[in-house]
Amino acid sequence: MNPERLLLRVKNPAWYSGGELNSVVKDKAAVKTRFAFCFPDLYDVAMSHLGIKILYDVLNQRDDIWCERVCMPAPDMDALMRENHVPLFGLESRDPIRHFDFVAFTLQYELCYTNVLSMLDLAGLPVLAAERSDDMPVVIAGGPCTVNPEPLVDFIDLFNIGEGEETLLQLVDLWQECNGNKKEFLQRADQLESCYVPALHDKSVKVRRRIVKDLDNAPYPEKLIVPNAKVIHDRVSMEIMRGCIRGCRFCQAGMIYRPFRQKSPERMMEQIKKLCESTGYDEVSLTSLSSSDYDRLPEFADLLLDYCTPRKINLALPSLRIDNFSKELLDKLQAVRGASLTFAPEAGTQRLRDAINKNITEEHIFNSCRIAFEGGCDSVKLYFMIGLPTETDEDILGIADLAQRIVNFYYQIRTKKGGRGLSVTISLSTFVPKPFTPFQWEPQISMDEIHRRQRLLKDAITSRKIRLNYHDGKTSVMEGIFSRGDRRLGKLLLCAWKKGCRLDAWDEHFRYDLWTEAMEECGIRAEDYAGRRYDYDEELPWDVIDCGVSKAFLVREAKLAQESKTSPNCKEKCLGCGVKKICGGDVCDSDNL
């Protein structure tokens, strides 16, 4: 059945229709390799993601490859597809992806793992790699979660670790060289530095994360698909740099995207102009892990404003750190437009901020508040975490105290009287230990403890100006299990998926009851994974991957955390994290080391 016949029966037909501006349609008879780029979440999340757009473009630049997008259907579409025997299809051609050469998943967060199984199944492919025959597509996976591929080894034929701009094309070349012989392809691919074929890999050989050395000359699309329906981030995204100099000890992105590499303002302006012209978007967002660490930000801001202002294009600058947040920059970028200010102090006391190496002081926070409040801002959003290593009740009460002092400070210095006054929103998440961070050995707090600490904070907040948002912690525990999981979790994943778990990142679809049942049946306990302190000298499931940062560095940082001692950032002093041996970045290469 043509999927078109189902579209008017679902809530968001534009998620499945294709036909968007700048989507790539090719003559299937004229291409050699068909590639299904699968984002294991709903269309509006998928189409907000930059990585898929970069790689879609890289692959489609080649005349002999046709890369199509595939998203996880929402439950209404999923049910109709199953009922009417419509297998999962590529959005561009509407052809079933089970006839493609590659079915590739990008794994952005642990809670999308059941979606991978669901999509394979909906495609008409056995979910277990061992049950797929040689004439079925090669199922590959990449993305940040693959730095610990172990929980998914039962389902994925090949993991491609690291940045895919160059390696995906190498894989397609190899596939074409092997004339579509999957056995031969997998054997040869496993020999590539960044590839891991779990069924064949010699565990003594480390798989090295692939890094694009020169970001300025790395491929970047000149056109972006413009979705027909509204998606979460509906704008031009400009990646200004990769990697982060900061070294926050809980942050996986800060470690696994090292080294710090920046693009030049000139190159980015060229790209932004082309992207604005080809999309008609009225917003440009600068993406990076910490935009204010970009060396040439003031100069770049001027260029951006010269281009954007007359064209009525807005600038969005997420990931602005508060410590080097200057009045001039604010004014330039109008970061407080809409009169809201967002900070991520992550911890409530200086002691704990030091332990996690979030090098922000109260002085920074209050300086930024002053600038923002004097500029007319009356809404502050604060991000904090509970359950961080070494956290005590005092640190949690410190969150309430800090928020209260921000409220008091506002009323001391506010210029306008009346109005609604200040509103402070605290978003509280739960710490999840992640591979390749200094906290990778640390236990996650238990569900009961999550609830106790949440209540403790809730009770400590007395002002009606302060609002507290948090999740109940169940998803954090699942995330904690899978982030540091081993291959025994494959069984759990399969079992939970069979019971009906999917779209776990969505509150309305997350079924903790089914997960609990599955864990009992599989004999897997949260306390053995999320809740366990791993030993420094124990073999870790993800030891097969070499991410760049060395274990010795991570141990050093972990020990400093126990003493609540900070480390300098990469620009101040090189800590010898080890990434330089794979590829030096802007700071690693500089002469002042």
Next chain:
Amino acid sequence: MIRITFKKTSTAIYMSHLDLMRCMTRALSRAQIPVKYTEGFNPHPYLVFAAPLALGIAGEREYFEIKLTEPMDNDEIKARLNATFPQGITVTEICESDSDFNEIESAHYVLFVEGKTAKDWEDFFSAEEIFAEKKTKRGIETVNVKTEILSAEAKDVKDGVEISLHLPCGNRRNLSPLLVLKTFVPDEAVYYTATRLQFFDKNGTDF
């Protein structure tokens, strides 16, 4: 005011009215049409649509109007826009506006319903009163579809029935062909297509 006549077909029918407005705004920007913006805190191009077209309905002869800040040849505007639309949207004509969208009183639609016959329609339509529930801002209202339908004609075609409907359309009175369809065929699994062919003014002349 410049009036732009366009078609909305194929995958573009899955755009809601809001999606379509966004789509047109972006197309005007890509085509670099010197379009007049609204004043105000959040300026956006000044666009006026004849009548919203619900998600799922195709349009053969739809209109919107813009103002220009400097003159541009109509053919040039048409060529530039048609070079930059998503699949399913085409500009067919551009002219000076010579009437007011408020004059639109009705529209002509054609429905195709799979697996049904002209006889089914006639049985349905021969009832004296046909009540349907209509969701409005005020809640659920019951309307008598029968008295609202200006005219209807059904004929058997391959695999189903084609129903030609003349319905009130515009600011004062409006009846969605999808409401008629859902009342005729409550079963959601039945496949259908719906197209708005054209508008009429109060005299019943082509708009």
